Amino acid sequence: MHQGIPSMSDTNSAHLQIFEVPVGGMDCAECSKHVQTALESIPGVCSTTVYLAAEKAVISADPSQVDKDRIRAAIQSAGYTVPDTIVPADRSSTEDLSKRVKIAYGLIVAVVLAIAIFGEWMGVIDRLNGMVHPLLGAVIVALAGWPVLRKVFHALSQKTIIAQTVMSLGVFGALIIGEWITALIIVFFMRVGDAIESYTTNRARSSLKNLTTMIPRTACVMKEGVEAIVPIEDVHVGDIVLIRPGETVPVDGVVRSGQAAVDQSSVTGESLPVDVYQGSHVYAATIVRQGSVQVRTTRVGEDTTFGHVVRMVEEAEANRSEIQTFADKFSGYFLPLVLLAAALTYIFSRDPLSTVAVLVVSCSCAIALATPIAMLASVGAAAKHGLLIKGGKYIEAL
Incomplete structure (x- = not known):
């Protein structure tokens, strides 16, 4: 498949060219949206499609205004990289890692849940909150949740809101009322959710990349x-x-x-x-x-019949199902509704902890991320078993 930066070919539209650029550092559905927003801000760009699983962006643009350096700069300004090559996944190592990750996640979540439940029941959490200075607790929370919180801050610097924004508000709310252990537990599950999303994306990405290993080098x-x-x-x-x-x-x-x-x-x-x-x-x-x-x-290479098949599977994300489109639209209205619900909760109950609970429980991750990740995982799992699906709308049609 594509290995260099960037490949260009003429399109049927006059004066337009197709730039196909590999993009590194994307590990969630929100990342592809950030890259797309950055690329669409370039003058002369007519359309942009970013493929999370295939780790690439396809840009239709006016070559008199857009070149590979401007595309590279736009992607890097969004916080991502433009690698020279994309290394095919190693199938055996990926499968071994997936088994270890499943076991590790199960054990870690079980242990943390047990500690949280018994700690609350025996009053340990309340004592720890009193023993540790709030500022030290805030530092612990910030260090533990920095990988996810950094994404939230970066999104805010780009004037965008991501799925983790609501839970981050819950974290800050818990810190404000002095419940740093509660904030730490919230951060833990944010990290687990982020890791599961990255793991699912990488599994799907690996399955698609393994298709390229079917052609000898x-x-x-x-x-x-x-x-x-x-x-x-x-x-x-x-x-x-x-x-x-x-x-x-x-x-x-x-x-x-x-x-x-x-x-x-x-x-x-x-x-x-x-x-x-x-x-x-x-x-x-x-x-x-x-x-x-x-x-x-x-x-x-890419010009072979199998090369065209692989390209269609890689670009299956563009064939979005109706439920994906609905989820994207709904999640855009969800945050204001959650903030309104949290404000009303505080007005009527005057209980800061209940307000934080509304922010955490109403996290839009399940809506904004679960649908595209589920579709991506389905396409990847099908590819792993030799079934080539062109996109979510075809899965929905089944």
């Missing part, structure tokens, strides 16, 4: 009758590629000589191998089960 090219193993980037249209039994086809092409049974399930979904012979078309990411063939290359 090298090919056996016949040059003047001599076999040479070369990187796939050095294979060009017209080159003759030799594929032996058990090898994966690295390019799209036409069989020049030989005969083989090819497993094309990764491209066509056919369960049985297909016999190919001189004049037959073969596709990258398919596997030669029996026989060997020499193939004249017609398409390489």
Whole structure:
């Protein structure tokens, strides 16, 4: 897939070009919104789509006003990076890590909940609140929650509100009334929620990136009758590629000589191998089960049929479902309603702790983040099992 910065191709619209730029540092749905806002603020940009799982942005812009340096500067100003390359995920290490993370999260949450419940029941929390100076407690809370609180402050500096903003207000409210342990517990669950979101995003991202590993990174090219193993980037249209039994086809092409049974399930979904012979078309990411063939290359890399399939799956986020659109709109109105509910709670009850409870319980994370993350996780899980889905609206249609 795309490895450099940035790739450009002409579009059907006059005087417009497509800039495809990898973006690093995005670990949640809110991050992609920040990047999109930053890019859309560049004069000359007509449209922008940011793909969280694929870690890239696709910008349609006027090349006389926009270049790669301006795009890079805009992304960096939003607090993200523009890497030179995107390294494919290691499948085995990702699966091992996912098992360890599940166990660790379960144990940590259980322990913290047990401490909080028994501590409240035995009066330990009240004693700790009295023993520790409020300023020291605030410092402890700030250090524990800094990774999440930093996102909130950065969003505020960009004049935007994110899902964690409401819970952050709850944290500050708890600190104001001297309940620093309550604030610390809130911060803990903010960190857990943020980590789970990042973990889910990375799982989906890893599943999509693993698709690219289905195409071999090298090919056996016949040059003047001599076999040479070369990187796939050095294979060009017209080159003759030799594929032996058990090898994966690295390019799209036409069989020049030989005969083989090819497993094309990764491209066509056919369960049985297909016999190919001189004049037959073969596709990258398919596997030669029996026989060997020499193939004249017609398409390489992103231009192959499988490359187009992977691109469609990577860009599935753009095909948003109706429920995602509704969740985005509703979450935009949710914060003012929560603040109003908290204000009314304080006016009628005069209880600061109840006011903080309203802010925490009414967190919009479940609305603003759960829907897109669920769709992203579904696409990623399907890709891991060989099912390629073009977007959330297709999942919803099922």
